[in-house]
Amino acid sequence: MTTARLGSTPLGRRAQTKLGEYLPAAVVFVLAISVWEAAVFGFNIQFYLLPAPHVIVQAFRDQAALLVERYVVGRQDIGRLGDPLQLDHVDGHVPAVLVPGHP
Numbered sequence: 496m497t498t499a500r501l502g503s504t505p506l507g508r509r510a511q512t513k514l515g516e517y518l519p520a521a522v523v524f525v526l527a528i529s530v531w532e533a534a535v536f537g538f539n540i541q542f543y544l545l546p547a548p549h550v551i552v553q554a555f556r557d558q559a560a561l562l563v564e565r566y567v568v569g570r571q572d573i574g575r576l577g578d579p580l581q582l583d584h585v586d587g588h589v590p591a592v593l594v595p596g597h598p
Contacts (some may be wrong), residue, residue: 532549
């Protein structure tokens with residue numbers, strides 16, 4: 496009984512190629528985020544100057560519903576403009592800007 500290795504089929508070779516392309520970038524990304532997190536705590540940087548990555552992720556998680564709601568409203572406003580590149584005032588406000596209290 497023979498077993499197929501990762502690079503022995505066309506699909507396996509493509510997966511191996513893609514893994515070889517993206518793995519170094521993923522490692523550098525994770526390393527950079529780790530150094531950032533450690534630097535914020537190691538140098539006692541205040542969160543309002545440079546928030547740690549976990550604080551940013553937590554803020555997005557806490558505000559996810561609001562962000563999605565504002566994104567949908569902003570997309571509807573841009574759709575009313577006709578030209579998505581035109582950022583002109585419509586009904587007294589600038590579309591695509593997330594403004595608290597925006598209807």
